[in-house]
Amino acid sequence: MWKSVLSGIILENIETLKHYQTMEVEHGNTVEEILQFVSGVIITLPWYFRFPVIILAYVIGMLCMFTTGHQLNMLSSEKRSLFLRRVQFIPFLGMLNKLVRSMAFLKLFDSLPLVPEYVNCANEMN
Amino acid sequence: MQNSILAQGDYTETTYSCQYLVVGTGAGGSVAGSLLAERGHDVIFLEEGGYYPTESYTSNISEMTSQLYRNQGVFPFLGKPTIAFAEGCCVGGGTVINGGLIWRTPSWVLDEWQNDYGLEGYSQKDLEKYFETVEKDMNVIKCESEEKENLDSLKLLKASEQLGWKYVMVPRAVKDCTSENLCPTGCPTGAKQSTLENYIPRALKNGARIFSRCRAINVVHSNGKAKKIIARIMGSKPKHIEISCDHLVLAGGAVQTPHLLSRSKISNMAGRKLQFHMNLKIVARFKDGINAEKGTIFTVQIQEFAREGLLITASNMKPHYIAMALSHYGNDVINSVLDSYQNMGIFALMIRPKSSAHVISRVGDQPIVLYRFDPEDLLKIKIALRRTATILFEAGAIDLYMPIAGMEKVTSLSDLDRKLDGLHPGKLEIITVHVMASCPMGPDPATSLINPDGKLWNMKNILVTDASILPSNIGTSPQGTIMAFAHEIINRHI
Numbered sequence: 174m175w176k177s178v179l180s181g182i183i184l185e186n187i188e189t190l191k192h193y194q195t196m197e198v199e200h201g202n203t204v205e206e207i208l209q210f211v212s213g214v215i216i217t218l219p220w221y222f223r224f225p226v227i228i229l230a231y232v233i234g235m236l237c238m239f240t241t242g243h244q245l246n247m248l249s250s251e252k253r254s255l256f257l258r259r260v261q262f263i264p265f266l267g268m269l270n271k272l273v274r275s276m277a278f279l280k281l282f283d284s285l286p287l288v289p290e291y292v293n294c295a296n297e298m299n
Numbered sequence: 300m301q302n303s304i305l306a307q308g309d310y311t312e313t314t315y316s317c318q319y320l321v322v323g324t325g326a327g328g329s330v331a332g333s334l335l336a337e338r339g340h341d342v343i344f345l346e347e348g349g350y351y352p353t354e355s356y357t358s359n360i361s362e363m364t365s366q367l368y369r370n371q372g373v374f375p376f377l378g379k380p381t382i383a384f385a386e387g388c389c390v391g392g393g394t395v396i397n398g399g400l401i402w403r404t405p406s407w408v409l410d411e412w413q414n415d416y417g418l419e420g421y422s423q424k425d426l427e428k429y430f431e432t433v434e435k436d437m438n439v440i441k442c443e444s445e446e447k448e449n450l451d452s453l454k455l456l457k458a459s460e461q462l463g464w465k466y467v468m469v470p471r472a473v474k475d476c477t478s479e480n481l482c483p484t485g486c487p488t489g490a491k492q493s494t495l496e497n498y499i500p501r502a503l504k505n506g507a508r509i510f511s512r513c514r515a516i517n518v519v520h521s522n523g524k525a526k527k528i529i530a531r532i533m534g535s536k537p538k539h540i541e542i543s544c545d546h547l548v549l550a551g552g553a554v555q556t557p558h559l560l561s562r563s564k565i566s567n568m569a570g571r572k573l574q575f576h577m578n579l580k581i582v583a584r585f586k587d588g589i590n591a592e593k594g595t596i597f598t599v600q601i602q603e604f605a606r607e608g609l610l611i612t613a614s615n616m617k618p619h620y621i622a623m624a625l626s627h628y629g630n631d632v633i634n635s636v637l638d639s640y641q642n643m644g645i646f647a648l649m650i651r652p653k654s655s656a657h658v659i660s661r662v663g664d665q666p667i668v669l670y671r672f673d674p675e676d677l678l679k680i681k682i683a684l685r686r687t688a689t690i691l692f693e694a695g696a697i698d699l700y701m702p703i704a705g706m707e708k709v710t711s712l713s714d715l716d717r718k719l720d721g722l723h724p725g726k727l728e729i730i731t732v733h734v735m736a737s738c739p740m741g742p743d744p745a746t747s748l749i750n751p752d753g754k755l756w757n758m759k760n761i762l763v764t765d766a767s768i769l770p771s772n773i774g775t776s777p778q779g780t781i782m783a784f785a786h787e788i789i790n791r792h793i
Binding site: 186189190191192210213214217218219220221222268271272274275276278279280281282283 | 359618
């Protein structure tokens with residue numbers, strides 16, 4: 174369940190990025206690759222950071238199931254955003270989001286977008 | 300060469316022996332090990348990370364981060380705010396993932412160590428010959444100002460001249476740099492001179508062996524002498540081996556070295572006052588294109604406020620790094636910034652803070668690092684942010700994105716002053732890449748752990764040659780200092 178929560182948080186963080194929206198590859202695969210990377214980072218964290226992060230993800234996952242009847246990553250964008258706004262009061266959720274967001278960006282930008290505007294610009298300057 | 304480097308699956312024995320066991324292959328360990336091997340000693344390097352030769356490096360930043368960094372680049376210092384410590388964990392250690400800056404220790408820092416900490420024998424004059432050797436070994440060159448590349452650094456240089464601020468061209472260990480801008484994830488062309496390009500091959504040529512993916516767990520000792528190390532081979536099926544040695548050289552870095560000493564019940568003072576630099580990044584938008592990705596990462600450093608503990612440089616530029624530096628902003632900001640990517644630059648300020656940390660080793664295999672944010676550092680950071688903003692606006696920046704959660708973009712100094720008012724430290728986005736002084740060297744066993752010969756006061760055969768031994772926070776990139784100290788310690792020892 175904790176990975177479905179991570180997947181939901183990843184989607185929440187990358188879905189509105191132009192880079193993600195214009196990627197030529199299948200979005201599901203990208204999210205899965207990012208999930209593998211981010212969960213890999215969490216698993217290698219020191220135990221005193223890893224366990225609270227995983228427990229927190231479980232708690233959010235349970236809350237999501239109880240309140241919406243679905244896993245976080247299965248919700249529509251609007252419902253997912255609404256749920257995450259409602260549970261913002263949970264301690265350390267901000268820290269979890271910060272960690273997932275940074276790591277997701279690190280992985281996401283290793284995949285080139287369909288319209289790599291900034292790459293084009295850079296090439297023009299050369 | 301590769302036959303001398305063991306990895307998982309290559310460890311056919313459970314016991315090994317050598318004259319010198321060197322824990323760590325970064326700046327301090329590789330210098331010590333190569334000098335010892337060159338003088339005919341039997342040397343084994345123990346390295347927790349894997350061996351990734353230069354030709355295996357790619358431009359895939361996430362993959363390289365996974366391979367070359369401890370915990371894939373995320374090691375938290377717990378406090379408010381939590382600080383992410385990025386530490387190299389591979390054969391070559393931090394030298395593989397740093398910017399290749401090799402500074403001589405500032406004379407005022409060495410004077411401070413002599414006058415305030417009583418450290419004799421490490422003056423500028425004493426270390427001169429070692430700096431010269433290191434600079435030759437690492438192929439250190441002074442970067443030159445260019446008009447086509449490194450325009451982010453050139454902007455800083457010109458603004459610095461306009462303001463009358465002191466700047467220097469950075470001395471870097473590079474050979475035929477092709478400006479890949481990938482220093483932090485391993486230079487794929489081998490242009491950046493990590494110890495993989497010089498000291499480690501020299502050690503291997505002289506018979507040294509490297510045990511990679513092998514973590515030192517415990518030092519077995521009796522009667523003030525280290526006898527052997529128990530080490531764990533990393534992997535899905537961990538296995539333990541024992542390595543007996545006549546002498547032990549610890550160079551696992553300023554967090555792991557005190558952790559090993561504490562766990563092994565050699566010193567309960569180790570790691571009590573870990574010091575570190577605070578790095579903050581500002582993303583700047585310029586009116587005209589600067590194409591910051593084209594060029595190497597640091598060519599100019601603003602040193603006007605170096606004695607107050609502030610250095611300013613351009614930082615490495617990739618979409619990944621921009622997005623991460625702006626991760627506390629919304630995606631609308633990141634989209635807008637990436638839309639004008641060629642006009643953007645990332646600038647780093649490095650602060651020598653008063654805050655210090657404590658390495659706790661009582662529970663589990665990994666150390667816990669706790670720190671307390673010293674209130675004086677808040678003022679220091681505010682001043683540093685203002686000074687950096689001053690030079691960036693002078694350089695032609697029109698918008699600045701600050702490393703502060705919840706702060707909107709800054710368009711002028713007065714705007715910044717208004718927004719910095721009432722700043723809470725918990726909002727700051729701080730990282731660190733330099734840690735030190737956790738097992739300080741000094742003349743008095745009551746106030747130091749290491750004697751001026753680099754040996755633990757309470758052990759006859761343990762040397763330490765990493766950043767742990769620096770008496771206090773150095774305030775600049777410590778690689779050159781660590782290497783020079785390692786030369787001096789090994790020369791005194793043999």
